[in-house]
Amino acid sequence: MREQMGLGPIDPIDPVAICSEFDIVLLKLSELGCDARAFLGRDQSAFSAVTVPRGATTAIVHNDSHHPLRQRSNICHELAHCFLGHKGTPPLTEEGARARDGGVEAEANFLGGCLLISNEAALNIVSQGLVSVAKQLYGVSQPMLDYRLRVSGAHTIHARRVGAGSRNRAGATS
Structure with a gap:
């Protein structure tokens, strides 16, 4: 799409x-x-x-x-x-x-949220420090933003990337 x-x-x-x-x-x-x-x-x-x-x-x-x-x-x-x-x-x-049909509705809830904020967008929001302006950027409510950041794993993925980067830098200086 x-x-x-x-x-x-x-x-x-x-x-x-x-x-x-x-x-x-x-x-x-x-x-x-x-x-x-x-x-x-x-x-x-x-x-x-x-x-x-x-x-x-x-x-x-x-x-x-x-x-x-x-x-x-x-x-x-x-x-x-x-x-x-x-x-x-x-x-x-x-x-x-x-x-x-709860299963059908759950699928639509999930994909509907992904249409508004894709997984890539969620990770970009977190990694670029855009959380405070993301509601306006993507035209979503705070609950939708929170939901997409949570189910996309954006915070976890970003934290792992940042952690891996600092471990790599620490290993390079030793």
Whole structure:
């Protein structure tokens, strides 16, 4: 995806541009002209986004009342479903309960985070001392930044590289 978009491994992405490049229709929930209160809940935040087949194309409907950083994350989560080839399933069971496959959702959570901050970007953030500005650079929330730095192993990899470098320098001076 990054290559097709002309991006390097540490470049920030624009989820809206990705949707456009891959012919995925992006729809704001507020613009659908339907009563979505049942999905949104009392505080308007219960629904984040959903991927739906739309004829020969795919659409992502997202909750545009969420914070813009959350919207980016929601859209990337849905893009991950598309890129992973997950099949769309009805959102509710016949009994009216929410239908959810934990394994499929975990895959989309992981890849969605990787789209926002790749492993290479996470390591670059740590090694270049960009942690304090990374939220702005990559358009992510603090929890997403913390998650990607943790699951990418960026701090550990950087510490090992720095440690190996100092051991090599110490061995060269003895």
